[in-house]
Amino acid sequence: MKQLGYIIVLGLVALTACRPQPRNVVEVDTLPDIYPDYVDVTVPAEIAPLNFAMTDDSVTRMEVEVKGARGGFIKEKGRLAQFSISQWHRLLADNKGSHLLVTVQALKHGQWSRYRTFKIYVSNDALTDWGVTYRRVVPGYGMYSQMGLYQRQLSTFSEKALLPSTQVSGMCVNCHTPNRANPDQYTFHVRGRHGATVICRDGQIDILSARNDSLGGSMVYPCWHPGGRYCAYSTNVTSQMFHLAQNKRIEVFDRSSDVFIYDAESRTMLRDSLTMRGGWAENCPAFSPDGKWLYYVSSPCQTYPEGYDQEKYSLCRVAFDAQTGRLGQQVDTLINAAQTGQSVSWPRLSYDGRYLMYTQADYGYFTVWHPEADLWLMDLETGQRRKMDEVNSPRAESLHSWSTDSRWFLFTSRREDGLYTRLYFSSIGPDGKATKPFLLPQRNPKQYYRQSLFSFNTPDFTIRPVKTDRRQMGRLIESDRRATTNVIDLNTTTDK
Numbered sequence: 001m002k003q004l005g006y007i008i009v010l011g012l013v014a015l016t017a018c019r020p021q022p023r024n025v026v027e028v029d030t031l032p033d034i035y036p037d038y039v040d041v042t043v044p045a046e047i048a049p050l051n052f053a054m055t056d057d058s059v060t061r062m063e064v065e066v067k068g069a070r071g072g073f074i075k076e077k078g079r080l081a082q083f084s085i086s087q088w089h090r091l092l093a094d095n096k097g098s099h100l101l102v103t104v105q106a107l108k109h110g111q112w113s114r115y116r117t118f119k120i121y122v123s124n125d126a127l128t129d130w131g132v133t134y135r136r137v138v139p140g141y142g143m144y145s146q147m148g149l150y151q152r153q154l155s156t157f158s159e160k161a162l163l164p165s166t167q168v169s170g171m172c173v174n175c176h177t178p179n180r181a182n183p184d185q186y187t188f189h190v191r192g193r194h195g196a197t198v199i200c201r202d203g204q205i206d207i208l209s210a211r212n213d214s215l216g217g218s219m220v221y222p223c224w225h226p227g228g229r230y231c232a233y234s235t236n237v238t239s240q241m242f243h244l245a246q247n248k249r250i251e252v253f254d255r256s257s258d259v260f261i262y263d264a265e266s267r268t269m270l271r272d273s274l275t276m277r278g279g280w281a282e283n284c285p286a287f288s289p290d291g292k293w294l295y296y297v298s299s300p301c302q303t304y305p306e307g308y309d310q311e312k313y314s315l316c317r318v319a320f321d322a323q324t325g326r327l328g329q330q331v332d333t334l335i336n337a338a339q340t341g342q343s344v345s346w347p348r349l350s351y352d353g354r355y356l357m358y359t360q361a362d363y364g365y366f367t368v369w370h371p372e373a374d375l376w377l378m379d380l381e382t383g384q385r386r387k388m389d390e391v392n393s394p395r396a397e398s399l400h401s402w403s404t405d406s407r408w409f410l411f412t413s414r415r416e417d418g419l420y421t422r423l424y425f426s427s428i429g430p431d432g433k434a435t436k437p438f439l440l441p442q443r444n445p446k447q448y449y450r451q452s453l454f455s456f457n458t459p460d461f462t463i464r465p466v467k468t469d470r471r472q473m474g475r476l477i478e479s480d481r482r483a484t485t486n487v488i489d490l491n492t493t494t495d496k
Contacts, residue, residue, distance in 0.1 A: 010169050022114075025105060030387065032116075032118070032159055034052045040436055041435065041437070042427055043122060043438060045088070046126060047441065051083060062079065064076045067100065067101045068259075069101065070094055075093055082444070102119070109162070121435070125318070130463055131465070132151070132152050132154060132410065134459065134460075135175060135458050137329050160465075171191060175188055178224075180404060181463045185200060185224065195209075197218070197219040204482070204485040217236050225322060226287065226289060230264065231264060232262075234282065235257065235258050237255045239252070253366070256301065257281045259283065259285045265414070272326075283345070289351055292319060295317045295349070299311060310392065311365075312341070315335040317331070326491070335378075335385070343362065345365035346358055346400065351402055354381065355376075355406075359376070371395050372396075374397055375392055375397045377434075392431060395418050399457065406428070421455040
């Protein structure tokens, strides 16, 4: 036995000796071209390891050393810089509020090169949320069996399916939306032969019919009132078409859309002519964090599909009274599309009430397919708004959400190839400027993102894991059970 142990040790030593060690290293006065690009990003101390590889596939080996400015270091060797989760978290915790120094040596065609050291900044702002939820979807949106709702822990690489479409055969699962990242309260929509709107509040699950004739469409894009009783929905009659132009592929537009309030306690749909106007399309509702305002976007209806590129949405808001469930009497237009010539969509307010982030594009609201779509930020204290150049790219940015402490935000971007939406994170400083965004870490990111056929859709933070029985949920959706709802018209002069 002892002799066998010696043989194993000697074998390991020999194997290690055979591995190429850095010698005759050439100093290169450029930063390493790594994937993902984590050079000079700012991260929370709680984030999973930022594993990376060289972009150049000709590189056969790396030696990577990460030193903390306040002490500590980790070192990795191989084709992939794959850090221990525990060592990584310890290093970041020791250097919170400071930075890490990353030095990369790479072997290519028998020659070692040492690149300029770069920094990874460790924020003082903790990531207090446990993880994220998102919808994974293939680009064509037609293969329902490949779609699903998932959650991912941000401090590790652990991912779990909440409801894959295989659990609801032949149906399309859409848009998991929690209330302020609360995993105990959420809603999502399912399209298909047994379509439904699912509403979960503290363990009570209501399954509503997918379509209500009184609304004229399905309950599609939601946003919860912070009190938890009400949820604003858009109701949309959606169509899509396909472009022949190389830089455009799919166009999604609504033949009609409105915004209404759902009272989850009384199971009542509250219609109001202010947000259900004839000849106008209202969409993308969002409550303010104090619950006193309902924000949404609105556009004159066009002749479809010919006038699809003339549909430009303005940003509006109206007062909301949570005691009565009623909207106010007057709509304020905060950004007028007729003046800007641009279209606003997906308003999302930071939970501290300071900022409103939105997407702006040339037209329309389904901006994931719009290369010109960018994130914008409005300071609600000053009313000033600006394009977020520090996070935008030449390709589509959209579908953003805030962390519960309003220090971090996430968004989707097609910056890599124009085809797949990936998930990025950034933080907001006291001056309102955002840090360089970083891609959602993966255990082997180069392999994962090259082989994955999925886009990340409608992401949001979650403060704890979502606990749900996906088999039970699937059975409820596929059953004929549907909750009975009422419809009440408030202040109605609508001709719809």
